[in-house]
Amino acid sequence: MYRYILKRLLLMIPTLFGAAVLVFTLLRLIPGDTCELRLAGSGGYFDQSALDICRHEMGIDQPKLVQFWHFIWGIVRFDFGKSMWTGQPIVSEMAMRFQLSMEIAIVATIVAIVVAVPLGTISAVKQNTWIDYMVRAISIAGIAMPSFWLGILIILGLLIGTQYFLGTPWMPPITYTPIWVDPMKNLALIVWPAIATGYRYSAVATRMTRSAMLEVLREDYVRTARAKGLFEKLIIRRHALKNAMLPVITVIGIEFAFLIGGLVVTEQVFNLNGLGKLFVESVTNNDYSMTQALVMLVVMIFLFVNLLVDILYAWLDPRIRYR
Amino acid sequence: MKGIQVKALCAIVAGVAIGIGASGQASAETPKHGGILKYVVPDEPPSFDGHIETTFALIHPVRPFYSVLIKVNPENPSSTTDFVCDVCVGKVPEATDGGKLYTFKIRDDVKFHSGEKMTAQDVLATYQKIIFPPAGEPSARKAFFSMVESVTAPDDHTVVFKLKYPSGAFIPALAVPFNWIYQKAKLDKDIHWYETHIDGSGAFIFEKREAGAYISGKRDPDYYIKGRPYLDGFQAIFAKKESLRVQAIRGDRAAIEFRGFPPKSRDDLVAALGDKITVEESDWNCVLIMTVNHKKKPWDDVRARRALTLAVDRWGGSKYLSRIAIVKTVGGIVFPGSPLAATKEELQQLAGYWPDLKKSRTEARRLLKEAGVDLSKTYYLNNRAVDQPYKIVGTWLLDQWKQVGLKFDQHVFPTGPFYAQLRKKKDYDVSMDFNCQSVVNPLVDVSKFISDDRAGNNYGSYQDREVDALFDKMNRTADPAEQRKYMREMEKLTLDTHANAFITLWWYRIIPHRSYVKGWKISPSHYLNQSLDNVWLDQ
Numbered sequence: 001m002y003r004y005i006l007k008r009l010l011l012m013i014p015t016l017f018g019a020a021v022l023v024f025t026l027l028r029l030i031p032g033d034t035c036e037l038r039l040a041g042s043g044g045y046f047d048q049s050a051l052d053i054c055r056h057e058m059g060i061d062q063p064k065l066v067q068f069w070h071f072i073w074g075i076v077r078f079d080f081g082k083s084m085w086t087g088q089p090i091v092s093e094m095a096m097r098f099q100l101s102m103e104i105a106i107v108a109t110i111v112a113i114v115v116a117v118p119l120g121t122i123s124a125v126k127q128n129t130w131i132d133y134m135v136r137a138i139s140i141a142g143i144a145m146p147s148f149w150l151g152i153l154i155i156l157g158l159l160i161g162t163q164y165f166l167g168t169p170w171m172p173p174i175t176y177t178p179i180w181v182d183p184m185k186n187l188a189l190i191v192w193p194a195i196a197t198g199y200r201y202s203a204v205a206t207r208m209t210r211s212a213m214l215e216v217l218r219e220d221y222v223r224t225a226r227a228k229g230l231f232e233k234l235i236i237r238r239h240a241l242k243n244a245m246l247p248v249i250t251v252i253g254i255e256f257a258f259l260i261g262g263l264v265v266t267e268q269v270f271n272l273n274g275l276g277k278l279f280v281e282s283v284t285n286n287d288y289s290m291t292q293a294l295v296m297l298v299v300m301i302f303l304f305v306n307l308l309v310d311i312l313y314a315w316l317d318p319r320i321r322y323r
Numbered sequence: 324m325k326g327i328q329v330k331a332l333c334a335i336v337a338g339v340a341i342g343i344g345a346s347g348q349a350s351a352e353t354p355k356h357g358g359i360l361k362y363v364v365p366d367e368p369p370s371f372d373g374h375i376e377t378t379f380a381l382i383h384p385v386r387p388f389y390s391v392l393i394k395v396n397p398e399n400p401s402s403t404t405d406f407v408c409d410v411c412v413g414k415v416p417e418a419t420d421g422g423k424l425y426t427f428k429i430r431d432d433v434k435f436h437s438g439e440k441m442t443a444q445d446v447l448a449t450y451q452k453i454i455f456p457p458a459g460e461p462s463a464r465k466a467f468f469s470m471v472e473s474v475t476a477p478d479d480h481t482v483v484f485k486l487k488y489p490s491g492a493f494i495p496a497l498a499v500p501f502n503w504i505y506q507k508a509k510l511d512k513d514i515h516w517y518e519t520h521i522d523g524s525g526a527f528i529f530e531k532r533e534a535g536a537y538i539s540g541k542r543d544p545d546y547y548i549k550g551r552p553y554l555d556g557f558q559a560i561f562a563k564k565e566s567l568r569v570q571a572i573r574g575d576r577a578a579i580e581f582r583g584f585p586p587k588s589r590d591d592l593v594a595a596l597g598d599k600i601t602v603e604e605s606d607w608n609c610v611l612i613m614t615v616n617h618k619k620k621p622w623d624d625v626r627a628r629r630a631l632t633l634a635v636d637r638w639g640g641s642k643y644l645s646r647i648a649i650v651k652t653v654g655g656i657v658f659p660g661s662p663l664a665a666t667k668e669e670l671q672q673l674a675g676y677w678p679d680l681k682k683s684r685t686e687a688r689r690l691l692k693e694a695g696v697d698l699s700k701t702y703y704l705n706n707r708a709v710d711q712p713y714k715i716v717g718t719w720l721l722d723q724w725k726q727v728g729l730k731f732d733q734h735v736f737p738t739g740p741f742y743a744q745l746r747k748k749k750d751y752d753v754s755m756d757f758n759c760q761s762v763v764n765p766l767v768d769v770s771k772f773i774s775d776d777r778a779g780n781n782y783g784s785y786q787d788r789e790v791d792a793l794f795d796k797m798n799r800t801a802d803p804a805e806q807r808k809y810m811r812e813m814e815k816l817t818l819d820t821h822a823n824a825f826i827t828l829w830w831y832r833i834i835p836h837r838s839y840v841k842g843w844k845i846s847p848s849h850y851l852n853q854s855l856d857n858v859w860l861d862q
Contacts (some may be wrong), residue, residue, distance in 0.1 A: 030740065031744065031748065036742055037738060039461065050461035050462075085369050086534070087370055087518055088519060159595075169573050169574050170574055174560055175536055175537055175560055176533075268567065269564065269567065271560075271564070273534075281367070281535070284737050286739045
């Protein structure tokens with residue numbers, strides 16, 4: 001097992017290198033650069049020499065290979081440098097945002113698991129009953145409904161509802177407060193986007209749980225367990241659910257990694273200062289150093305989550321123990 | 324006599340230049356101390372250095388930390404000619420030596436937040452950086468001060484600006500709200516220090532910046548205007564999405580947004596909150612320009628270019644677009660509220676502004692035919708991926724040109740690729756461009772229309788020495804009547820005779836805010852009147 005983990009960790013290196021080549025090349029295909037945007041972006045006057053100096057300071061006038069080498073050398077030393085747009089260290093720019101994105105991802109995942117696993121299981125056990133139809137309708141609605149749209153509805157609903165019932169419109173806070181500073185304020189902000197994203201997330205996981213459970217419930221070992229006279233609850237919990245969890249964990253893992261950097265529109269709807277928003281801004285501002293750092297961070301998260309999922313596989317199913 | 328007439332004209336224009344809202348009521352009330360003003364800002368600034376940046380996203384959260392030499396009168400911000408001292412003493416000085424010498428006395432009670440006293444040497448170092456930056460150092464407003472020969476500080480309380488020639492553009496250029504006074508010692512040590520740090524002498528002391536989230540400030544107890552600021556502090560919250568900013572005001576997470584909302588958002592807020600919302604409106608010193616690519620056929624032909632502007636119904640557009648977009652006022656190359664702007668009668672003499680639309684479009688069709696413009700071809704309109712008002716005005720233009728048989732495709736890009744297309748690639752036939760200024764300073768603002776080898780921000784690829792000559796003459800006379808005469812000639816050449824570039828509609832600023840925000844008055848620019856020392860909360 002340890003050898004397997006080590007092998008997987010080593011395999012991350014070429015994957016990260018490939019991602020680095022890709023992001024470096026793609027970014028430079030976007031017309032314009034951050035200097036031009038800063039100087040011309042508001043229509044103000046500037047001369048060519050100012051542009052040249054800015055490019056020199058940013059290092060974007062150097063040959064592409066030299067720029068790439070600096071980028072790779074930075075990754076090796078875990079030094080992502082400074083944002084080309086704000087001039088601030090990238091690590092400090094990302095720190096609070098990472099914390100927020102991670103918190104949303106965790107809460108949304110909890111919402112998804114708490115909703116999806118019981119609903120998917122009930123839906124499978126009560127197949128083709130009104131309960132199953134209802135769960136399926138709810139989960140299909142969740143898949144069909146974009147999270148950001150649900151987010152807009154939630155905010156409008158809160159504003160209109162509170163104005164109607166309390167006389168004063170209320171909406172979630174629009175600035176982030178860490179949970180250890182003010183837990184209530186933190187939750188008042190986090191819970192709504194977590195519901196908006198968690199609903200879609202749970203819908204996918206519910207569908208997956210249901211189909212996996214249906215498959216497992218038809219397995220011979222479940223029939224054998226029933227023939228032995230085991231309680232139905234025990235059969236479902238110990239024999240069926242554990243085995244049905246494999247594909248569900250894969251979905252949960254992928255969705256979790258996606259939530260860290262992919263909540264671009266939902267973050268804007270709730271004014272969450274997360275990594276998704278930063279991603280869009282850095283691409284829009286041609287901030288190469290920040291975009292590169294973000295891509296590498298997200299790639300690393302995906303790789304680690306995948307590794308974790310594989311380890312969980314082995315824990316859940318002894319047949320998949322790797323040597 | 325001429326002077327009196329011009330002053331009277333200024334007063335009338337200033338009065339008419341709108342400033343609806345509660346501004347009158349606010350002055351009658353007694354300000355209350357305390358409270359934190361929370362407001363939303365649509366963007367985050369790239370750096371903190373006002374001398375190199377040009378975006379309002381820097382002004383809104385950072386201007387309250389700094390003081391300036393002179394500023395637009397915060398009690399009369401809709402005036403285009405009313406300036407007052409900030410760190411100078413008394414009134415804004417009159418020029419001496421035939422209009423070429425300005426001597427400013429500096430207050431001796433101004434302190435930087437780091438504790439050092441501000442002297443004339445700091446003001447001198449600031450203006451040296453802005454006007455005569457070291458080789459290679461950027462300065463966004465260096466060109467505004469082309470009339471300045473030297474700046475000196477004979478003692479710690481006096482700053483002297485010597486001009487090469489008398490210029491009406493000098494005082495407005497000094498009042499630009501980006502001209503923050505920096506400490507000489509810090510600049511001497513590192514000229515880039517202010518790009519990443521804040522240390523001003525304004526009404527508020529920098530407290531915290533949370534990257535991407537907000538910038539906050541707290542009251543400076545040693546602020547040189549006694550009793551100010553009224554607020555205990557402020558929090559400028561960055562919120563990109565317009566609907567979120569509107570909802571934030573509705574849900575009282577923010578009290579105001581200082582840039583401007585479209586009419587629909589104003590109506591929604593008023594409908595939801597009634598008298599808890601106060602609306603202030605003003606003409607806006609921003610305009611979308613149609614930049615025609617003179618290097619591309621058939622637009623190298625003045626007839627084809629004139630047809631483009633003749634096809635556009637500005638008077639009708641003003642009426643209908645102003646219901647959905649932040650544009651409204653029909654104007655020429657000068658901000659409509661300025662004494663140097665064309666009157667309606669003068670505008671109606673220019674191609675594209677004729678009152679008879681049918682005649683205008685018939686003439687456009689004739690010119691297109693005469694110039695041999697291929698009407699079966701689809702032309703390229705370069706536009707920026709910003710709804711308000713770029714995409715709305717762009718879509719409107721497509722329809723206007725269609726009326727005379729011209730087909731355009733609108734290519735919409737995010738800001739980076741949009742500017743790369745506008746400035747470098749130049750594949751377009753027509754591109755949207757904009758001119759957005761702070762202090763209304765027409766003599767400098769219209770520099771966008773002079774030849775591209777002289778103006779750093781003219782992307783039309785043309786040289787027009789007649790226009791350049793008029794621009795120079797206008798800038799070298801202190802006589803407002805003469806300035807106005809040259810301005811009309813320059814406008815006629817630019818928009819009509821030579822048809823170099825075109826104005827669409829001037830923007831219209833709408834600020835719906837929580838009624839408990841008092842003391843703030845709308846101005847013709849979202850860059851102005853943002854020191855916040857005069858703002859208070861009626862709570």
